[in-house]
Amino acid sequence: MSMSGKLRWPFISVDNSGSMTVDGASVKTLVEEFGSPLYVLSEKEIRNRMKRIKKAFPYKKLEIQYAAKCNTNLEILRIAKEEGLELDASSTGEIMLGLLAGFEPGKITFTNLHKKEEDWLFAAKIGVKAITIDAVEGIPQAEAAGKQLDKKLKIFLRINPQIKRGRYSTIHHQYGIPIKQAKFAIDKVLEQPHLELVGFHFHGSYIDNKNIHWIAAKKLLRLAKYAHDKGARIKYIDCGGGFPVQHTDKKVFQPEDMGEEFVRQFREKVAALGLPEPTLIFEPGKFIVANAGVGLVKVVSVKDLGHIKAAITDGSTYAFVPDVLAYGWHYPILPATKIHMPPEAKYHIAGCTCDDIDKIGRERKMPYLERGDILSIMDCGAYSNVMTSNFNTLKRAPMVMVKDGVARLIRRRDKYGEMFAQELDVLKLESRGELNKFTSFARQKLKVPIDELQLPEEAKPK
Numbered sequence: 001m002s003m004s005g006k007l008r009w010p011f012i013s014v015d016n017s018g019s020m021t022v023d024g025a026s027v028k029t030l031v032e033e034f035g036s037p038l039y040v041l042s043e044k045e046i047r048n049r050m051k052r053i054k055k056a057f058p059y060k061k062l063e064i065q066y067a068a069k070c071n072t073n074l075e076i077l078r079i080a081k082e083e084g085l086e087l088d089a090s091s092t093g094e095i096m097l098g099l100l101a102g103f104e105p106g107k108i109t110f111t112n113l114h115k116k117e118e119d120w121l122f123a124a125k126i127g128v129k130a131i132t133i134d135a136v137e138g139i140p141q142a143e144a145a146g147k148q149l150d151k152k153l154k155i156f157l158r159i160n161p162q163i164k165r166g167r168y169s170t171i172h173h174q175y176g177i178p179i180k181q182a183k184f185a186i187d188k189v190l191e192q193p194h195l196e197l198v199g200f201h202f203h204g205s206y207i208d209n210k211n212i213h214w215i216a217a218k219k220l221l222r223l224a225k226y227a228h229d230k231g232a233r234i235k236y237i238d239c240g241g242g243f244p245v246q247h248t249d250k251k252v253f254q255p256e257d258m259g260e261e262f263v264r265q266f267r268e269k270v271a272a273l274g275l276p277e278p279t280l281i282f283e284p285g286k287f288i289v290a291n292a293g294v295g296l297v298k299v300v301s302v303k304d305l306g307h308i309k310a311a312i313t314d315g316s317t318y319a320f321v322p323d324v325l326a327y328g329w330h331y332p333i334l335p336a337t338k339i340h341m342p343p344e345a346k347y348h349i350a351g352c353t354c355d356d357i358d359k360i361g362r363e364r365k366m367p368y369l370e371r372g373d374i375l376s377i378m379d380c381g382a383y384s385n386v387m388t389s390n391f392n393t394l395k396r397a398p399m400v401m402v403k404d405g406v407a408r409l410i411r412r413r414d415k416y417g418e419m420f421a422q423e424l425d426v427l428k429l430e431s432r433g434e435l436n437k438f439t440s441f442a443r444q445k446l447k448v449p450i451d452e453l454q455l456p457e458e459a460k461p462k
């Protein structure tokens with residue numbers, strides 16, 4: 001059987017030459033135009049997933065926040081805004097990106113494990129929707145920021161409900177206040193004159209069971225009742241992201257499989273506890289973009305290792321799909337320019353660094369591969385580009401968004417000048433002489449255009 005029998009992506013098809021197309025754009029043309037490696041995203045699929053998750057939870061006071069960290073590309077943020085989503089930001093940098101994409105500060109929630117004083121002040125000054133406290137130690141920090149600004153800050157308490165169901169467990173998660181400390185944290189926040197406790201937060205990461213969000217929500221609602229009885233007005237219950245992503249033929253639960261039941265149980269519990277109806281927030285990340293992303297790499301050589309072949313590509317786990325190393329992620333890899341051909345041999349699909357662990361895929365059955373073939377790494381729209389490094393001083397790949405066969409560049413390839421900038425800046429601080437030595441070396445020996453090095457003004461030749 002050819003590889004095309006297995007396609008499960010609605011935006012993928014195969015053209016007359018047997019090559020893959022992404023939402024109508026041929027992978028050959030994309031690589032010719034933008035080079036490789038290259039990330040390709042389907043706009044239709046992203047929008048469809050944003051719509052789907054909203055529809056899956058039939059609850060009037062529902063807010064879906066896109067978790068920026070999984071792919072911070074400004075164009076995705078802009079689309080999220082256009083689709084009526086809000087933003088979950090995990091740093092001041094992500095809040096800035098949200099603002100650049102056009103989000104009102106009141107549509108951004110700031111959730112992470114650690115905020116410096118400057119982060120508290122920035123988020124509080126611009127007036128984000130809420131700031132999440134992740135540990136009891138964060139309470140005095142938050143109060144100090146509120147006091148400094150003479151403002152009452154809207155606070156979520158992030159809770160680790162310490163759930164265990166089958167193989168899924170949050171017991172050892174380092175994020176969130178362990179549930180045993182939750183009431184203590186609530187009491188402490190309620191004592192602070194510059195903090196207003198408005199919500200509870202849970203995030204469950206790699207959730208594999210459609211009941212987990214509800215089990216967590218139930219615990220958050222009980223805490224909301226405790227706070228309510230002490231005079232707090234809890235307006236938000238935030239159940240985070242963690243919706244699973246299909247990476248193999250094994251199906252995973254979809255928001256539609258649990259949304260209605262979740263809402264029914266949620267409503268009933270709110271009524272039973274006598275709470276005012278809170279706004280319900282979810283923060284999907286990978287569910288929105290993972291399956292909508294395709295990574296294209298080119299085979300540059302093929303080596304027969306005896307027991308197996310290695311197809312060396314111009315991609316790398318480090319600079320392109322690092323979660324293969326970080327999480328042992330298994331991406332489906334398709335022979336994008338030989339999609340109708342039957343698998344003939346097993347290959348390691350290797351990255352181009354001198355590092356044996358730099359394997360994008362191991363022991364994958366492929367048609368015979370040769371230099372110039374394009375391979376597509378499927379489902380890599382989330383946690384790939386954002387986690388990459390320049391290891392081996394490789395440039396990170398560009399990203400294009402495809403819609404109805406037309407691709408537009410939404411992130412360009414790295415430039416050497418910016419990759420070296422942090423160190424050139426240090427040289428500048430250390431000694432003018434050092435920098436001059438470097439610039440003349442670059443100019444004379446490497447013939448690097450001086451502008452590409454982005455040198456500070458005083459170091460440029462006059």
Ligand SMILES: Cc1ncc(COP(=O)(O)O)c(C=O)c1O
Pocket residue numbers: 067069070088111203205206240241242243283284285286287
């Ligand atoms: C607070 C928070 N919300 C949402 C997300 C998105 O998670 P996912 O991509 O699993 O949906 C994350 C990811 O780490 C997170 O930390």
